[in-house]
Amino acid sequence: MLRKLPRPLLIRLSYPFKLIAPLLYKGNNVECPVCERSYSKFLAYGTMNRDNVLCPGDLTLERHRLMWLYLRDFSNFFTAPHLKVLHIAPEQCFHKKFKQQKNLDYLTADLVSPIADMHFDLHKIPLEDNQFDVVFCNHVMEHVDDPIQCMSELYRVMKPGGWAIMQVPQDIARATTLEDKNITSEADREKYYWQKDHLRLFGMDYPNWLEKVGFHTEIFDKDKNIGKDKMERYRLMEKEIFYIFHKD
Numbered sequence: 001m002l003r004k005l006p007r008p009l010l011i012r013l014s015y016p017f018k019l020i021a022p023l024l025y026k027g028n029n030v031e032c033p034v035c036e037r038s039y040s041k042f043l044a045y046g047t048m049n050r051d052n053v054l055c056p057g058d059l060t061l062e063r064h065r066l067m068w069l070y071l072r073d074f075s076n077f078f079t080a081p082h083l084k085v086l087h088i089a090p091e092q093c094f095h096k097k098f099k100q101q102k103n104l105d106y107l108t109a110d111l112v113s114p115i116a117d118m119h120f121d122l123h124k125i126p127l128e129d130n131q132f133d134v135v136f137c138n139h140v141m142e143h144v145d146d147p148i149q150c151m152s153e154l155y156r157v158m159k160p161g162g163w164a165i166m167q168v169p170q171d172i173a174r175a176t177t178l179e180d181k182n183i184t185s186e187a188d189r190e191k192y193y194w195q196k197d198h199l200r201l202f203g204m205d206y207p208n209w210l211e212k213v214g215f216h217t218e219i220f221d222k223d224k225n226i227g228k229d230k231m232e233r234y235r236l237m238e239k240e241i242f243y244i245f246h247k248d
């Protein structure tokens with residue numbers, strides 16, 4: 001049942017679950033760097049029913065743990081004296097932790113989410129130019145009408161020298177993004193774009209979209225920096241490409 005529930009709903013239902021599950025999954029085979037606990041295993045999750053991926057303590061998935069490790073061990077996110085951060089569609093598992101960070105001037109925004117500080121449409125951000133050192137905007141660009149417009153708005157509000165994490169579902173077997181005007185029904189979107197509310201499926205050309213509005217792309221080398229053993233222990237996704245987009 002768990003694997004069929006959307007994560008936001010799961011998160012709302014999760015408070016008693018999060019107290020009990022860590023006891024049921026007591027052990028030391030896998031480790032979540034976000035809640036800093038180890039378990040016998042993670043739970044299965046996702047439409048593809050991925051085994052051993054959902055942390056019982058804080059419901060992080062592979063991509064959350066990878067981003068956390070990058071921020072903690074390979075960026076100045078937690079150590080810089082002062083960073084101004086814009087977090088679009090803030091993930092529950094990060095929200096409280098980022099908010100508590102004394103070095104961050106942390107602003108969250110979303111179209112509707114009640115946990116966000118501001119509510120706006122990403123196509124027209126009601127904020128001034130050149131303000132943010134860091135932007136997070138994960139799993140958003142596959143939902144918006146005009147990704148280039150949204151990317152260019154994020155670029156505009158970032159400071160020169162700023163960097164952004166903007167992960168999306170990405171089909172690495174596909175050279176170019178699939179976006180077809182004839183794919184309109186929920187059933188077709190689920191079939192071709194992996195989810196009923198997705199408007200496209202990004203391929204390996206995803207960074208080109210961001211480069212079109214001015215970003216330059218860095219790819220984080222997981223194999224070299226984290227290593228196979230730890231990737232298995234943290235249960236990261238081998239195929240996930242982790243990009244950092246820079247504004248020069």
Ligand SMILES: [Zn+2]
Nearest residue numbers: 032035055058
């Ligand atoms: Zn965790």
